[in-house]
Structures are given as structure tokens and as C-alpha cells.
Amino acid sequence: GMIVETEAYIGEEDPACHAAVGKTMRNEVMYGPPGRAYIYFIYGMYYCLNVVTEPEGYPAAVLIRALQPIAGMDKMMVLRNQKQIHQLTNGPGKLCQALNLDRSQNGEDLCGKRLFITPGITIPPQNIVVSKRIGIRVGKEFRWRYYIKENQFVSKK
């Protein structure tokens, strides 16, 4: 899939970042080297996928909030129990379900062969919308959400 929506969570000073409480067993992957997957369990039923960024020791990550499916939609439909393509990966929990991601991929090297990100098409800056992050209670003031303008697979306008 093509990543069409992301959010940044940056350091212990970001109250919405899981690292705001300091290093714990849950968030330790964020303190590790960049380029790895930080996958956490949320609301008792869902997982969220992040890409660890920044040098080792500084906890930060980019939450992948939505994908535009490119291949494997048949498998995604089974995993999601959903036939509408637009409902397969338009949310952080949904896309983890569609890609069958869970705790077992937490910490995985995203430069490997199983789960990885490749360069995609270039989106002109004027086609990228910047907004406030979604679903958080604190740290709402930071405009650290980015999504492709008018893309039909973005989770929320």
C-alpha cells in the first residue's frame, strides 16, 4: 500500500507520545535505532504501526494512519472481514488488521524483507495537508498530522 496519512510523536516532551512517561517496557523500541517498527496494542482490540525515527536514545516515531491499498486486497478483505476497498486500510487499527500486524512484529527492522517501506511517488508539498493529530487528549496543539490532499483512503478529513 501507499502511505497516505501519518502523524509524528516526538520525544519525552510531547505529552501525547508514549515516551512522555519515560522509557518503559512498552515504549522501549522507540528509544532504539531508527528504521524499526513500533507496534503497540490499544483499546483492548487494535494495534498501531509506527516507524521509529531519530537517532538511538531519542524516542520518536511516525504513526502510519492510513494506506491506499495497491496489492493483496483479496487477503486484506479476508483479514478485515470487509469487502469495500475504502474500508480496508483507512485507519491505524484497520491497516494493522489488513496487514496482519501484531505484537510479533514489534521492533522488526523495516529495512528487512518481511515488513518494509520503499520509496514511492513524490507528492508535491501543496498536495500535503497539515493538521492537528487525531484521537489524543493531550498535545492537541501540535499540527503533526500529514495526509495527501483529497486522497480517498485518509481516515478522516
Next chain:
DNA sequence: CCAGGGATCCCCT
């Protein structure tokens, strides 16, 4: 040990 909360989703009204 236990209570509270959560970077969501789905279904109902």
C-alpha cells in the same frame, strides 16, 4: 494487587 486510561473501530440512534 488493582484501578484507570488508551495514537480505535463499529454500531446504534
Next chain:
DNA sequence: GGGGATCCCTGGC
């Protein structure tokens, strides 16, 4: 637009 599902993690006692 609102509430329930569902369970892990964390911090406090």
C-alpha cells in the same frame, strides 16, 4: 454524534 468492546500497561498503594 455517542457509547461499548476489550485488555494491556502503568503507576500508586
